[in-house]
Amino acid sequence: MLDAGQTQQETLLEVNNIEVIYNHVILVLKGVSLKVPKGGITALLGGNGAGKTTTLKAVSNLLHSERGEVTKGSITYRGEDIAERDPAELVKRGVIQVMEGRHCFEHLTVEENLMTGAYTRRDRGSAVGEDLEKVYSYFPRLKERRRSQAGYTSGGEQQMLAVGRALMSKPETILLDEPSMGLAPQLVEEIFGIVKDLNEKEGVTFLLAEQNTNVALRFANYGYILESGRVVMDGPAADLRENPDVKEFYLGMSDEGRKSFREVRSYRRRKRWLS
Amino acid sequence: MSAAFLNTLEVMANGLMAGVLYALVALGFVLIYKASGIFNYAQGVMALFAALTLVGIMEGQVPFSHLINAVLGTDVHHFGWHLPALVGIVLTIAIMVLFAWFVQQVIFKHLVGQEPIILFMATIGLAYFMEGFGDMMWGSDIKTLNVGLPQGGSFAIEDITRTWAAEGERYYGMYIDNLDMIATMVAAVLVGALVLFSQYTKQGRAMRAVADDHQAALSVGINLNFIWVLVWSLAGFVALVAGIMWGAKSGVQFSLSLIALKALPVLMLGGFTSIPGAIVGGLIIGVGEKLFEFWIGPLVGGATENWFAYVLALLFLVFRPQGLFGEKIIERV
Numbered sequence: 001m002l003d004a005g006q007t008q009q010e011t012l013l014e015v016n017n018i019e020v021i022y023n024h025v026i027l028v029l030k031g032v033s034l035k036v037p038k039g040g041i042t043a044l045l046g047g048n049g050a051g052k053t054t055t056l057k058a059v060s061n062l063l064h065s066e067r068g069e070v071t072k073g074s075i076t077y078r079g080e081d082i083a084e085r086d087p088a089e090l091v092k093r094g095v096i097q098v099m100e101g102r103h104c105f106e107h108l109t110v111e112e113n114l115m116t117g118a119y120t121r122r123d124r125g126s127a128v129g130e131d132l133e134k135v136y137s138y139f140p141r142l143k144e145r146r147r148s149q150a151g152y153t154s155g156g157e158q159q160m161l162a163v164g165r166a167l168m169s170k171p172e173t174i175l176l177d178e179p180s181m182g183l184a185p186q187l188v189e190e191i192f193g194i195v196k197d198l199n200e201k202e203g204v205t206f207l208l209a210e211q212n213t214n215v216a217l218r219f220a221n222y223g224y225i226l227e228s229g230r231v232v233m234d235g236p237a238a239d240l241r242e243n244p245d246v247k248e249f250y251l252g253m254s255d256e257g258r259k260s261f262r263e264v265r266s267y268r269r270r271k272r273w274l275s
Numbered sequence: 276m277s278a279a280f281l282n283t284l285e286v287m288a289n290g291l292m293a294g295v296l297y298a299l300v301a302l303g304f305v306l307i308y309k310a311s312g313i314f315n316y317a318q319g320v321m322a323l324f325a326a327l328t329l330v331g332i333m334e335g336q337v338p339f340s341h342l343i344n345a346v347l348g349t350d351v352h353h354f355g356w357h358l359p360a361l362v363g364i365v366l367t368i369a370i371m372v373l374f375a376w377f378v379q380q381v382i383f384k385h386l387v388g389q390e391p392i393i394l395f396m397a398t399i400g401l402a403y404f405m406e407g408f409g410d411m412m413w414g415s416d417i418k419t420l421n422v423g424l425p426q427g428g429s430f431a432i433e434d435i436t437r438t439w440a441a442e443g444e445r446y447y448g449m450y451i452d453n454l455d456m457i458a459t460m461v462a463a464v465l466v467g468a469l470v471l472f473s474q475y476t477k478q479g480r481a482m483r484a485v486a487d488d489h490q491a492a493l494s495v496g497i498n499l500n501f502i503w504v505l506v507w508s509l510a511g512f513v514a515l516v517a518g519i520m521w522g523a524k525s526g527v528q529f530s531l532s533l534i535a536l537k538a539l540p541v542l543m544l545g546g547f548t549s550i551p552g553a554i555v556g557g558l559i560i561g562v563g564e565k566l567f568e569f570w571i572g573p574l575v576g577g578a579t580e581n582w583f584a585y586v587l588a589l590l591f592l593v594f595r596p597q598g599l600f601g602e603k604i605i606e607r608v
Contacts, residue, residue: 062493065388091496103491105484116484119477120496165495 009037012173012205013059013095018073020054020063028054030229031073036173041199041206043220043237045213045250050226052209053100056175059207060097061087077173091120094172100181100209102158104165106151110142113150113161117168128168135164138194156187163194173205174198180212188212192219213250217241225250276439278446285436285449286569287562292455294561295462299517300538301545301553302466303510308547309486310506313383313394317402319535321371321511324409326518326527328370330420331413333363338412360422364515371511372504379504387489387499406532415529420522425453458520465516466554469509473550478505486548540588546601555599560584 013036020029029051036042044052057063058070061082075083077095090096096117105113114135118128136143139160145153150161159179166174176195180188196219198204210216217223217237224234225246233246240246247253300322307315315321331338335354344350358366382397433448440446473479485492485502493499521531537560545556564583572579591598 060494062490065490065493067388086498087493088496088498096496097494099491099494103488103494105487105491107487108480108483112480112483115477116480116492116497117495119481169496 009040011035012038012078013207014076015055015059016074016076018055018058018075019071020051020058020068021071022066022068028068028229029058032226032229032231033073034224034231034234036205036207037222038205039199039203040221041195041208041219043216043223044207044209044226045211045216045223046226047211049228051229052211052226053177055226056097056177056207056209060090060095060175061085062097062099088120091169091171094170095175096166096169096171096173097175098162098166098177098179100177102155102162104150104153104158104161106149108150109147110150110153110157110161111146114142114165114168117165120169131168131170135167138167138198139164155182156184156191159183159187159191160194163191163198167198167204171204173207175207175209177209178211179208180210180215188215192216195219213246276441278440278444281436281440281446281449283566283569285451286565288449288451289455290562290565291558292452292459292561293565294558295455295459295554296517296520296557297534297537297541297560298554298557299458299462299465299513299520300534301541301557302469302550303513303517304535304538304542305545305547305550305553306469306506306510306513310482311383311394311485311503312391313398314391314547315510316395316398316535317405318510318514318538319532320402320405320409321374321514322518322521322534323527323529323532324374324405324518325367325371325511325515326420326522326531327409327413327418329363329367329422329515329519330418330522330527332366333358333360333422334418336413341414342411364422364519367515368512371515372508375507375511376504378507379500383503384500402532406529417526417528420519420527422519422523424457424519424523426523427453429453429456454520454523461516461520462554465513466550469550478502482506537584540584542598543588543591544598546598549598549600552598552600560587563587 015032015034017031017033018029019027019031021027032051032055034042034044034055044055046052054063054068057066057068059075059082063069070083074081077090077093082090082093082095085093105116108116111132114132115128118131121128141157142160142164145157150158153161163174163176163179179191179195183191192215195206195208199206208216208220217240220237222235223237223240224231225240226232233240233243235243241251300318303318303321304315307313307318330336335356335358337343337351337354340352378401382401383394386394386397428450429452432451435448437446437448473482481492481497482502482505484495484497485499489499492502517534518527518531521534525531541553541556541560543556544559545552545554564580567583568577568579
């Protein structure tokens with residue numbers, strides 16, 4: 001399988017000890033490092049405010065518009081430094097982010113939304129048309145609703161639309177932020193299934209930020225666990241699933257039965273895992 | 276047809292055409308507001324600046340001549356050429372595009388993600404800057420703008436309508452201003468072109484995408500800076516058209532920048548985010564104020580045109596704040 005630990009796989013994206021500060025004062029990431037191998041699904045796990053989204057945005061360089069900046073460390077894609085590239089250039093290089101909360105263009109139709117994904121492409125219209133059909137074949141529901149305004153589609157459809165829109169840019173790597181947010185478990189399965197399909201059939205590399213540890217670890221190859229701006233643990237997804245700490249804190253399973261929240265917190269304070 | 280009915284028709288026709296001119300100014304506001312959420316206080320001054328630049332270029336005026344003469348002790352005022360209107364318009368468009376780029380690079384690029392009120396304040400600053408800059412560049416005297424548009428009433432319409440009156444009634448035909456008719460046609464073409472552009476081109480689609488969600492637009496690789504320069508250029512172009520029409524009507528002078536005030540009620544009526552809204556709002560206000568003046572004016576001592584639009588806008592603010600065509604906020608829970 002495609003595990004970064006075995007380093008056989010070519011590393012596409014490498015984040016090296018980055019620190020991110022919002023508004024010049026709020027320190028959010030305190031030295032995060034990770035590697036994304038080509039052709040894999042790498043999961044970034046952790047609770048609210050752990051820094052998952054910030055990490056993704058640091059990579060795609062969407063931090064600037066939120067007054068955040070990378071103050072330390074480096075981010076390389078295919079060995080090249082990408083810390084100062086604007087998002088448009090990254091999209092052209094094949095790195096695109098699907099933001100948390102879908103962010104579809106509400107007043108555009110579904111098809112128009114998909115077409116905006118092809119904004120940076122310079123190839124001919126027929127190639128774009130073919131890719132549009134391909135997206136529709138992965139998401140048949142979008143085809144049914146192609147003429148309706150995106151704002152009136154359901155949450156699941158919007159998530160599909162957001163992924164489909166990213167696909168229209170012919171990406172090599174998709175940074176997928178919280179695809180399960182606000183969706184029914186069945187839909188979450190469906191969307192993760194499509195992600196897995198895209199990964200296997202189209203060879204798209206995924207870096208996935210997700211709170212739903214259970215689902216994410218089933219579909220990912222490798223996982224990083226973030227806690228208040230630091231990577232506290234990483235490993236192949238299968239190992240993480242079996243890890244007692246992960247089981248207790250993220251999967252809600254414990255040998256000693258259910259613990260009260262207070263005990264959990266003190267436990268966590270005593271044992272800081274790594275770093 | 277009775278003369279009274281024909282008079283009413285004439286008033287309405289004139290109102291419609293006045294409305295088109297209001298709509299032209301309002302259109303500039305809508306373009307920028309939709310794409311960037313900026314309420315551009317400087318839109319009226321942009322129209323003035325565009326008209327000043329057009330006159331200056333056509334007349335071969337030396338820009339900043341007062342400044343140059345004062346500093347260098349020279350005495351230059353004139354290049355000694357007269358350019359045809361079309362060349363002047365093309366050059367002015369180029370300058371307005373340059374201006375759009377300048378505004379984006381110097382001001383709004385640094386204000387991304389700021390509160391709307393801050394952006395609004397920035398445009399107030401911009402308005403005052405441009406006012407002074409325009410003065411310094413082209414001088415503050417009143418200029419006549421002659422781009423070859425016909426002036427005065429249309430005799431053809433006067434002759435035709437004279438025959439419409441019933442037998443035995445004294446009626447001299449409708450007075451319809453030629454310039455107003457041309458302005459109406461130009462505005463119709465302009466709006467049609469803008470709608471086609473925003474609906475069916477890649478950049479137009481990107482423009483609407485940016486209007487919906489800046490962050491998402493950024494994430495799919497749309498260059499916000501480019502789109503905003505594009506939008507400000509379009510607004511500059513619309514300002515130029517408005518400047519030409521109003522300038523040809525009443526001369527190019529400072530008061531031209533005050534037409535922006537007439538556009539405000541239009542926006543409140545039509546909605547700040549709708550291009551068709553700006554047009555319909557303009558027409559309603561144009562016709563409304565003329566008819567009101569015609570019917571009610573004599574009863575209250577006239578001069579109702581000064582306040583009618585604002586009172587109407589006030590009513591709209593109370594009962595339908597998003598305007599007639601303003602975008603409904605789509606909210607899913």
